[in-house]
Amino acid sequence: MDTLLGGISNHNLGPQLMRALQRNPLQQHDLAMAFSSEQNCKRWQGKIIPDATDTPECNLAMLRSSEFGATAAAPYLYKDHLCIILSGVIENIEQISERITQPEYSKYEKQLEHQIACLIDWHWQQHHDLLRAIQLVCKTLVGYYSLSVFSTEKPDAIYCTTVGRALFVAHGAGTSVFSSDPNLLQERAALITQLHNGDVAELTENKIYLFDTNGTIAHRDPTPAHHAGQLPHFMAREIHAQASNAADFIHHAQENRLENWLNTPELFSHIDNTLLIASGSSHHAAQTARFWLESIARLPSQVELASEFRYQDRTITPNTLVVVISQSGETVDTVASLQHAKQRGAQVTLAISNQANSALMRQADLQFQLRAGEEFGATSTKTFTAQLVCLFLLAHTLARARQIDLPSPLEAELCKLPSAIAATLALTPKLKEWGLYLSKKPNLLVTARQSYYPIAQEGALKLKEVAYLHAEACPSGELKHGTLALVGNNLPVIACLPWDLLADQLLANLHDVRNKHGEIFVLSDIALPQIAGFNAIRMPAKLPHLNPILYVVALQLLAYYTAIHRGNTIDTPRNISKTVTTE
Missing domain, CATH: 3.40.50.10490 (Glucose-6-phosphate isomerase like protein; domain 1)
Structure with a gap:
């Protein structure tokens, strides 16, 4: 899941942000930062490392870390002064595009961040108030997202807002900060405030102002830093993470940042049936996906238990796509089933797992990583829903390979999924x-x-x-x-x-x-x-x-x-x- 972090301070903020990110267990992720320096907006990319000596000096910055790479994490810079980070999905992007009517604003730029930045800039020019511009744009957005904004033309504030996703703000010692993970703010403040849906926060060096969906000042009760956003068990946290995980995954899928084979359906043009092999919860995900493969891609599909399939004496045709699914990628009967499938004639194998370097992923011809983050609870929750989303996207790709016209609402349905999970x-x-x-x-x-x-x-x-x-x-x-x-x-x-x-x-x-x-x-x-x-x-x-x-x-x-x-x-x-x- 992508992590957002940013703030404004009366002293150098860069090292503080790096120290905060070291609290993030996903330190191997790439990150990208936008910061204000000498009335210019600049961008920096790197890794979360203990001694980031090359971290730029700045008093205003926002960044995102992402498992999808530094390009995916990069803030969007518009007209060299307006910078935004959008995390999540927008359901009504077509309506947003239709609102861009002025010739100097390009409605044909497909990147979602570009279109949102266009609208913010247009409202800013109309009302001469960046906060009001952000509030007006947020009223038009429908989805499950967090948004952070700053401009070098208004260097005394940074803004953030959220709908659905968790977002937190804190103030202390001449610094105001925000983050999607409250643990990253504990160094800065003893009290942390969680934004409500539709709130817009204006962060300045001296204070944080919260505005509700009506644009009036909002008063939210802060929480002790060590309690903010906490749930009592890993299982509960992982269940509640599913909406945000789905939003990030779908957003990056829309930006074509997932596996390359998803965008090359011709690889599967010869496939005329699928065989899905898994155990436990993964087997239930495969059984659900069978209905999508048959209704969307119109491919005959069979689902087998890995513990049984590995002992079957059967021949697999060259036109069969064999899909093996395991959360850990180390499940012994599933790995053995992949090997058995190859021995019995399988020529195209796909592994779906949360672990990129697992035995299952290494041995398959194609890979699809869940990117659900570490699942600490013993029972599968967020990895199960991630498997279903992956299998749904697989059905899309196979349908395109067979030149089947996809129903137009499919993309819109994906965008609605995070909000529906939240509901x-x-x-x-x-x-x-x-x-x-x-x-x-x-x-x-x-x-x-x-x-x-x-x-x-x-x-x-x-x-x-x-x-x-x-x-x-x-x-x-x-x-x-x-x-x-x-x-x-x-x-x-x-x-x-x-x-x-x-x-x-x-x-x-x-x-x-x-x-x-x-x-x-x-x-x-x-x-x-x-x-x-x-x-x-x-x-x-x-x-x-x-x-x-x-x-x-x-x-x-x-x-x-x-x-x-x-x-x-x-x-x-x-x-x-x-x-x-x-x-």
Whole structure:
């Protein structure tokens, strides 16, 4: 995930920013900085290192560190004076472009930062107030993003704002600073303030001014530095990081900064089927992706468990794309399955992993790195959703390889995903109530249909891993084939009920459960009528293809809070290993 940092000071700020970044565990990342020096805006690139002797001297600067390289991290400089950093995604970029009407502003420059800078500069010329210009532009932006701005023509202030993403400000000793990571501000101040959605912060050497979405002064309660932005467990932090991770990943995908093969679909022009191999949570991601590969790329797809596939005596045709998936890239049965696939004739293999130098990535022909950041919790959360985003992009590339016209809303749907994840995370209070009730039950059943059934399997797995509950998944259409015999007062049924072509059938299945005195807990994107025995949570508006991701985030939260209420150890659950190195 990209990290933002910046500030203004009455003394040299550069070394302070470097020291702050050393608190970042991702010190191998490239960074780029824009700073004001002698009424000019300059840029500097480098690495986060303990002794950055070449760090420029400046009293105003903002920077970004990124796993995608210094070019991706670089602030955007407009007309040699206005500098911005945008982190995240904008959903209404076409409408933004249409607002650029003056001949001196190029609406044909595709870079998003350019178009936003154009609008800021135009409003600044109209109102002669940079703060107001930023506020007006922010009112037109729809998305999940953070934005920081400064101009050498107004060298006494630096501005930042956020929608969805976490952003923090702090002041102390003649210095005002902001960052997306509160840990980076602890050296500067004892108190840290988190911006609310739509707030714009004006940072000066002497004070920080906060303005709400109406442009009026806002008063936000600060938090002790060591508590700011903190969640009690790694699992909770990683669940809540998923919206920001998705925003960064999608933004860099739009800028063509991911793997080169994504932009060379001709590599796959001969592919006529896919074989996905994985274990555990990665297997559930593969099962979900099968529906995308078949509906978007129209490719027959098969999913195999790595532990079983490695012993199969089968031939793989040269036109088969073999995709192997593992969070760590060291899962022994998945690595062995890749080797077995090659021995059985696979000529095009793709590895998807969070670790670039893992055994799986080294041995595959093509690689796709998740770039989800280190996952410290033993259970897969943010890496699971990152796998789904990667597999969705793979389906795009394979569709282009087959010269299939992609539905126009696909790009817009990707842009909406981070905000939709954030809206799902906002359901925490209700999911916490469910967790309290379900924590007292010995058994659970999770049910869904089609692409949501692997999500139900993943939700059941999370309930097993951290809540230590006997949880099973069952396709809704199979409930009548024996499973209903188990339904009763001690078997709550959790259902994923998106309102689609199969919703009526699934709802009928749930009425069968209710008739057997089963308790039902429904996640649905429509408002369900109040029916005895039904408990419902309204999910965000349905995304046509990526909607399963929202349901798995909700089930992750449910498993987390169920485990909390049972008093379990969250980040190191019993008998769970982050990397499975033995069969």
